[in-house]
Amino acid sequence: MANWKPLEQMTYLGKRYPRLDGLAKVTGAAKYTYDVNLPGLLYGALLSSPHPAAVIKNIDASAAQALPGVKAVLTDIHPTGTVRYVGEEVAAVAAVSPEIARDALELIKVDYEVLKFAADIDTAMQSEAPRVFFEQPNIRDPRKGGKGDIEAGFKQAAVVVESDYRTQVQTHNSLEVHGCVAKWEGENLIVWDSTQGVHPIREGIAKFLNLPQSNVRVICEYMGGGFGSKLQSSRYNGIAARLAKAANAPVKLMLTRPQDSMTAGNRPNLIAHVKLGATRDGKVVAFQSKTYGTAGIGSNAGSALPIAYDIPNTQTEHYDVYTNAGPARAFRAPGCPQASFVMEQVMDEMAEKLNMNPLDFRLLNDTNETRKKEWKLGAEKFGWAKRAPKPNADPGPFKRGMGLGAAIWWPGGRGTKSQLTILPDGGIEIRCGTQDLGTATRTIVAAVVAEELGVPIESVKALIGDTNYPYSGGSGGSTTAPSVAPAIKNATEKGKDKLLDLAAAHLGIAKTDLMIANGKVSAQSNAAKSLNWKQLCALLGTAPLEVQGEWVEGLSSAGVAGCQFAEVEVDTETGLVKVLRVLAVQDCGLVLNRLTAESQVNGAVIQGISYALLEDRLIDPVTGIPLNTTFENYKVLGALEMPKIDVIIYDEPARGVIGIGEPPTVPTAATIANAVYHAIGKRVREIPMTPDRVLAALST
Amino acid sequence: MxxxxxxxxxxxxxxxxxxxxxxxxxxxxxxxxxxxxxxxxxxxxxxxxxxxxxxxxxxxxxxxxxxxxxxxxxxxxxxxxxxxxxxxxxxxxxxxxxxxxxxxxxxxxxxxxxxxxxxxxxxxxxLAVDGKLDPVQQAFIDKDALMCGFCTPGFVMSVRALLNKNPHPTEAEVRQAVAGNTCRCGTYGRVFEAALAATKATNGKRG
CATH class of the missing domain: 3.10.20.30 (Beta-grasp domain)
Structure with missing residues (x-):
């Protein structure tokens, strides 16, 4: 089985080195989908439904069609003719400027038969609520899970905690909205898409347009964030291609910021009733949950309860609820931050009932050997021992508190292919159809090659983000690094082996005696027998060396553990929660780049704080209209609220590569919630923990 | 119309x-x-x-x-x-x-x-002059003050403008200067580090 060399022998992996595309990003040279300009490019725009539920009776686009500068209008883009949320696509135009495209939208007249709707979960769950889908009730059949014997479990329990918690809908708000540029070349279609998966997007577009996949090429050189929302092809892809066909010109179709918020995904909310049982000596023996969540008109609003802790007897029952709202999509650790918010608090409630320190209670019940070590390491670094033994210890009005929570994530690597090309002049190209979401994938692809060939990373040209390159899956589930790194190493190992064959023959030395390092190949027995990189590659003659690689066992793993600690200060007069500091301890097996891995943890924690305190997609239940679809109204954590964040990457190199994008955002909101409780002695059972909710909790 | x-x-x-x-x-x-x-x-x-x-x-x-x-x-x-x-x-x-x-x-x-x-x-x-990066740009690369990079040009310009009028800002002043810039990947802490590093590297002036 393949394996990595020891960490101490590495030049790049495990170390800190700047990302290779930093230069392009700080100079504006990096071309994102939004930046693609082509000769004759037209600008597409989508008309959105203003109604949460309506039948499209008629669309009159004649005035739009007649507007000078308009090159294509589509009025048949809705698949069923019945819109089910505000923002849904109704018609589309392409024009010579974005301004004219917007003008054209205003000229389209749509007759709607307005229907009754249920845009929020509380309305939709009422028995007499209008149905989102006429043929089925809003509350879907439950998904049930569990193990052991729940009744026997609670019989063993000497102490039981029963509580309710609630989380909100969160929208992704990637800085680059969803969108693409579509260009036809005869029967072939090229799509530049802001995507997390060029290959899956190609499959989706080809299916939608009924084209052979080989006629579709998808390119994504740079993309401005996705967080799970850009894993699948969307209606706009097909619409852009159709507009381009109709206008006989390339079309750029980017959603508006509000359209992105309304149509391009969200994290479902969770309404949870949970029950936890433990023995008198603190062993958790039973967990039961009944939960509801809405993914809008979509499904899979479930949670990962009971997350992080291995409890012998569990029973879960979850109901998806349809609402007249945009469908959910994967969002950074789907189902987990909401589950963690519930689980870690009910664990703390239990610890308090048992009169145990929350840390000791975790150590007693956590079965993950890595996390047990992380709890101890983190607690020491954070100064957990200084935590006041009882909540609400400060005289006020500013009260401080500390909390903790556990991080967990499961998926690992999977089939990815690659191609290494060594050119006779010494050039090195590595091709892989993965993509870089800002997670430094391009950089680690080059680093793995550089590490294996003993050359500087700058000499490796990493070519990614194109379906013309060997297959890799979507960048979701923190699977990218463990999928890609082994495939890159595999191709490079094979290429190195062939180069060593050439060197052995040329130098007249046994291949087993040769080593590649520091830009040259040399005999271990006789250092004078050596070739520098250029001389070595010149042995190729005229034909480049091309080798294919694939994902192989042994270089990656699945499953990570982490833990977080937070200290907050609550202003009990205004209800404002201020996060003072967060410590995140996170493993990811073999660290490929410590600098960029830390950046990902920073970002995950920041999104978690934002989720805990600020973010909340609001839909007016009376009109069904989303109220905060822009950055003005949808608050995300900014520079002034940034706490001190410390990151400890917990090395376990023997496990190989594991992804780190998702797990560190799992426990942040829960950790802050526990800290808020410790500060004020009252539980805020719903996020975001806005001042009104904190004040309400204080007044109970 | x-x-x-x-x-x-x-x-x-x-x-x-x-x-x-x-x-x-x-x-x-x-x-x-x-x-x-x-x-x-x-x-x-x-x-x-x-x-x-x-x-x-x-x-x-x-x-x-x-x-x-x-x-x-x-x-x-x-x-x-x-x-x-x-x-x-x-x-x-x-x-x-x-x-x-x-x-x-x-x-x-x-x-x-x-x-x-x-x-x-x-x-x-x-910002780069004769192919030489502005120290703010270099510091953003060195400190990894960027991830997807879509917000990065805006942050770089805000920090450059700050250093033009205040070559030795405190971290609090850096925060104020970029308070109007939104990053969804979460690069803020490293933006602060980069701004302060750029100050030290060149006394705040353009390199």
Whole structure:
């Protein structure tokens, strides 16, 4: 089985080195989908439904069609003719400027038969609520899970905690909205898409347009964030291609910021009733949950309860609820931050009932050997021992508190292919159809090659983000690094082996005696027998060396553990929660780049704080209209609220590569919630923990 | 299309309102715009149509044809292929389109191209001199103050503008300077580090 060399022998992996595309990003040279300009490019725009539920009776686009500068209008883009949320696509135009495209939208007249709707979960769950889908009730059949014997479990329990918690809908708000540029070349279609998966997007577009996949090429050189929302092809892809066909010109179709918020995904909310049982000596023996969540008109609003802790007897029952709202999509650790918010608090409630320190209670019940070590390491670094033994210890009005929570994530690597090309002049190209979401994938692809060939990373040209390159899956589930790194190493190992064959023959030395390092190949027995990189590659003659690689066992793993600690200060007069500091301890097996891995943890924690305190997609239940679809109204954590964040990457190199994008955002909101409780002695059972909710909790 | 003046119900930049005190448009460009009739009740003149104006972008004079409503961001990105300034919110909420106009930060999405005529516009593409990066740019790379990079040009410009007027900022001053810039990947802490490192590297001045 393949394996990595020891960490101490590495030049790049495990170390800190700047990302290779930093230069392009700080100079504006990096071309994102939004930046693609082509000769004759037209600008597409989508008309959105203003109604949460309506039948499209008629669309009159004649005035739009007649507007000078308009090159294509589509009025048949809705698949069923019945819109089910505000923002849904109704018609589309392409024009010579974005301004004219917007003008054209205003000229389209749509007759709607307005229907009754249920845009929020509380309305939709009422028995007499209008149905989102006429043929089925809003509350879907439950998904049930569990193990052991729940009744026997609670019989063993000497102490039981029963509580309710609630989380909100969160929208992704990637800085680059969803969108693409579509260009036809005869029967072939090229799509530049802001995507997390060029290959899956190609499959989706080809299916939608009924084209052979080989006629579709998808390119994504740079993309401005996705967080799970850009894993699948969307209606706009097909619409852009159709507009381009109709206008006989390339079309750029980017959603508006509000359209992105309304149509391009969200994290479902969770309404949870949970029950936890433990023995008198603190062993958790039973967990039961009944939960509801809405993914809008979509499904899979479930949670990962009971997350992080291995409890012998569990029973879960979850109901998806349809609402007249945009469908959910994967969002950074789907189902987990909401589950963690519930689980870690009910664990703390239990610890308090048992009169145990929350840390000791975790150590007693956590079965993950890595996390047990992380709890101890983190607690020491954070100064957990200084935590006041009882909540609400400060005289006020500013009260401080500390909390903790556990991080967990499961998926690992999977089939990815690659191609290494060594050119006779010494050039090195590595091709892989993965993509870089800002997670430094391009950089680690080059680093793995550089590490294996003993050359500087700058000499490796990493070519990614194109379906013309060997297959890799979507960048979701923190699977990218463990999928890609082994495939890159595999191709490079094979290429190195062939180069060593050439060197052995040329130098007249046994291949087993040769080593590649520091830009040259040399005999271990006789250092004078050596070739520098250029001389070595010149042995190729005229034909480049091309080798294919694939994902192989042994270089990656699945499953990570982490833990977080937070200290907050609550202003009990205004209800404002201020996060003072967060410590995140996170493993990811073999660290490929410590600098960029830390950046990902920073970002995950920041999104978690934002989720805990600020973010909340609001839909007016009376009109069904989303109220905060822009950055003005949808608050995300900014520079002034940034706490001190410390990151400890917990090395376990023997496990190989594991992804780190998702797990560190799992426990942040829960950790802050526990800290808020410790500060004020009252539980805020719903996020975001806005001042009104904190004040309400204080007044109970 | 009727010759309606600026709508009150829905914000529109379709027409340009010339009002006293708002006379930022050079007199030279106005004749090529068409004066609409009737004039508004308050006597303000409303212009429509397109005009060719000169923008000085990163030291070069560039011609663009703009309508009164065309934003500086739209002119830069769609006509001049200056795409370092990003379109994210298009309404002044996120700072991703921050550029310098006569040395001061403006949001290109909230600045009409006509108002930028004749002024010195510096975008992130114009910071490096003779292939040598601005120390702010170098510090962003070194400190990994970027992830997806879509907000990065805006942050770089905000930090550059800060250092131009305050070569030795505190971290609190850096935070204030980038308070109008939104990052969704979560690079803030490292942006602060990069700004302070750039200060140390060059005494705050451009390298």
């Amino acid at each position: 009727s010759d309606e003046p600026i709508k009150s119900k829905k914000f529109s930049r379709r027409a340009f309102l010339k009002v006293s005190g708002g006379g930022a448009v050079g007199a030279a460009v106005l004749p090529s715009l068409v004066k609409t009739t009737p004039v508004r009740a308050d006597g303000a003149e409303v212009f429509k149509g397109a005009a060719t104006i000169q923008l000085k972008v990163n030291g070069k004079a560039r011609s663009v044809e703009v309508e009164p409503r065309t934003t500086l961001l739209s002119a830069l990105r769609h006509q001049l292929e200056v795409t370092g300034c990003k379109e994210v919110c298009d309404r002044g909420e996120c700072g991703a389109c921050t550029v310098l106009m006569n040395g001061k930060t403006v949001l290109a999405c909230m600045t009409l191209a006509l108002d930028a005529a004749g002024k010195e516009i510096t975008t992130v593409e114009g």
